[in-house]
Amino acid sequence: MTRSRVLPYLLIGPATVFLVLLFVVPLVQTIALAFTDNGEASLTNFRKMVGDLNFGLSISNTFLLVLAVIPLQLCLALTMAMMVQKLDKGRDLVLWIMIIPLGISDLAAGLVWLTILQDRGYFNTVLNMLGLIDGPVNWLSYESPVSLFVGVMLAEIWRATAIVVVILISGLQLIPKEYSEAAEVFGASSWTRFRKITLPLLKPSIQSALILRTVLAFEVFAVVYALSGRNFPVLVGEAYAWQHVNQNNGVAAAYAILVMVISLAATLVYIRTLRTPPEMQS
Amino acid sequence: MAGITIDRIEKKFGAVTALQQLSLKVEDGEFIALLGPSGCGKTTLLRIIAGLESQTSGRVLIGERDVSALPPRQRGLAMVFQNYAVFPHMTVYENVAFGLRMKGASDAEVKKQVERAAGLLHIEPYLERYPAKLSGGQRQRVAVARALAVEPAVLLMDEPLSNLDALLRLEMRSELKAVLASSGTTTVYVTHDQTEAMGLADRIAVMHKGVIEQIDRPQALYERPATRFVGGFVGSPPMNFIDLPVADGTARLGGFSSPVPLRNGTVTAGIRAEDIDVAEDGGLPFDVGVCEPLGATLLLTGRIDGQLARVSVRPDSRVRPGDRLGLTPNAGRIVWIDPADGKAMGAAA
Missing domain, CATH: 3.40.50.300 (P-loop containing nucleotide triphosphate hydrolases)
Structure with missing residues (x-):
């Protein structure tokens, strides 16, 4: 009797201890770090953070990137997932190829795009061969913010769309094909079927994918760092800079808290707006 | 429409x-x-x-x-x-x-x-x-x-x-x-x-x-x-299929005989469970194996000359497993089937 009651706690114990040690403790420490100055409660770190030259820029850059990347990624992933679903043969192979970027670290992904986009990179070589440019063009310079932004966007989309595709495909596989067939028999065109049947039934998966992707997008760092250094400041990049360059872990902690609050807020928005009431679940 | x-x-x-x-x-x-x-x-x-x-x-x-x-x-x-x-x-x-x-x-x-x-x-x-x-x-x-x-x-x-x-x-x-x-x-x-x-x-x-x-x-x-x-496939219980030897255009087994659309050989008689008269003896010899009271009828499962057969009788019949009965199928309702291709043959010659 007692043994069977204790056993579940014993089994979940190691994981809980692990999480408390490596997640809860650092979280509390970070909060403490952010809200104290020389051992006293204070908002100095936040004042320093907000007063910094790069703060406004890193906020607007991060949000711009999220707003540009996430919708594009969702549309792209939906299209890819629907196409993969339609394949009869070679489906697994196509899927394997599509998710290759998932196996690459984000820093490596950033370096891949750096070799493409840097002034003596593949992109310029091709443009040169086509006679479109005369000499090397620096796409990633702070003097050309638009091409720098597009470069970062491309790298992020290339790197992180696959996870959305995987989540959406697993969601699509949960939808019985009879729903779409029934709609087809009753006169719905393929676009109408997608809009009225597939999309609403896929909503829970879209929600998961968006939460995961948006939270990770607010934490974007390595790709940006590889492509632009600090020419394109983002929130986590600033946290890194304050920690390692300025050696001020108080302000770095303040940035970390800010990113967490933004991520939580975004998650809440998704949970609210993409809610599927229990009575509407299949 | x-x-x-x-x-x-x-x-x-x-x-x-x-x-x-x-x-x-x-x-x-x-x-x-x-x-x-x-x-x-x-x-x-x-x-x-x-x-x-x-x-x-x-x-x-x-x-x-x-x-x-x-x-x-x-x-x-x-x-x-x-x-x-x-x-x-x-x-x-x-x-x-x-x-x-x-x-x-x-x-x-x-x-x-x-x-x-x-x-x-x-x-x-x-x-x-x-x-x-x-x-x-x-x-x-x-x-x-x-x-x-x-x-x-x-x-x-x-x-x-x-x-x-x-x-x-x-x-x-x-x-x-x-x-x-x-x-x-x-x-x-x-x-x-x-x-x-x-x-x-x-x-x-x-x-x-x-x-x-x-x-x-x-x-x-x-x-x-x-x-x-x-x-x-159609009907519950399914139709009985009993193979009978044929000589000179007549199928015979036990006390049962019937003209069939075939000179010599073997014919399969397709007989519905309810199209059978049951007597103490005479006709096809039927060894009762199992009795299942279904309410409206009593379903008997047993063997005719070693072949599986089911017979529906009145629910108040006093039949016990192990009994031997004599079955007389309703001649007009037997379907004669060619055992070679499983197809029904024309009416009796």
């Missing part, structure tokens, strides 16, 4: 032939059941009529129109699926309205038709609910109402009652028959349940291994099966 013509439809899945050059004509307003065991091709045929599956060769005509190459939505039909396929994210009202909305019907028209269909299937109280809140039987009604709301020329039903419990199935069966008879819709109904097919259909097409073995009215099918397979 329209009839359906299936013209030499063939379907191959790779090397496997699911349907072999199959032809069938369904009259306008007729209720046809496609009956057969799983894997016989009945659902494939239905899905080809719907356009959800493409045929390897052959044509499908609805009315006078060749729909063979048209997508499902241009074929002007409605369908009820085995697992209902009622959309979980729409209310019952929107489910029933779906086909009408796709046709661009006005709100007033939609309302009128939804209310009519809901009335026929008695689902008015649930119109504002979501399907998750309904029982299996209620979802089934929604699926049928959705199909009838569009007033289709052709209604296709794929084992629509198989997910319901036995009592509900019986209730829905008679209700479905009444609703469909009054609407006069041409209906193709796929089922593996022979009582369902017998009870509902004007005609039954019995399918086996991708071909139609026989197509006829339920009673004719029951009484004069064209093949051994049909006799064994």
